[in-house]
Amino acid sequence: MRQRIRAARREMPEERRARAGSAFRDALTTLPQLTMGGTVAVYYSVGTEPDTHKLVTALWKRGTYVLLPVFLPSRELDWAGYDGPDSLGYTDQGLLEPTGPRYGVDAVRRCAAVVCPALAVDRRGLRLGKGAGCYDRALSYVGPNTRTIAVIYDTEFVDSVPSEDHDRPVHGVVTPQRGVHWF
Structure with missing residues (x-):
């Protein structure tokens, strides 16, 4: 399933990916959990992942405090604030990550929402990730009032x-044409 989805993403034209990024931004910035909740954790997309750069910029410009992941050697995610494009730097792996102070792997506990990547999500809210378990571990830290949503x-x-057994379901999913769907 992962191979099939990755292949389909590679074949998707860049223009379609860009339109999808705008649709994700437009759908998610209507949610009070993301725009009025204070702090939101969002993955910063790479390659053919559903684009979240427009969403991160829109939330930041609206005054939402945005946390982005910092990948640790332990395959856990630390979190640091996004303070505009100049607050990002490239890692040895070629990823853009925030360069500011880190808040710890449990920083998502205090977030109003966590926007996470997935290769697929099913009707129960279970997500298929890339296989490293980074986001399953991160989602294990979310607080009881934190909404989690996957972008696909x-x-x-x-x-x-x-x-x-270790897989963590999300509370919702957003797609370019269907918008937000809560479970």
Whole structure:
């Protein structure tokens, strides 16, 4: 399933990915959990992942405090604030990450929402990640009032994904054409 989804993403024209990024931004910036909740954690997309750069910029410009992930050697995610494009730097792996102070792996506990990546999400809210478990570990820290939402393309909202005991479901999903769907 991962191979099939990755191949479809690679074949997707850049123009379609850009339109999808705008649709994600437009749908998510209507949610009070993201615009009035204070702090929101958002993944900063790379490669063919659903684009979140427009969302991060829009939230930041609206005054939302945005946390972005910092990948640790332990495969956990630390979190640091986004203070505009100049607050990002490239890692040894070629990823853009925030360069400011880090708030710890449990910083998502205090967030109003966590916007996370996925390769697919099923009708139960289970997400299929890339396989390293970074976001499953991060989602284990979310507080009881934190809303979690995965960003995927329409064809990646499926009936079922393979799951294991450690997999953490999300509360919602957003796709370019369907918008936000809560479970």
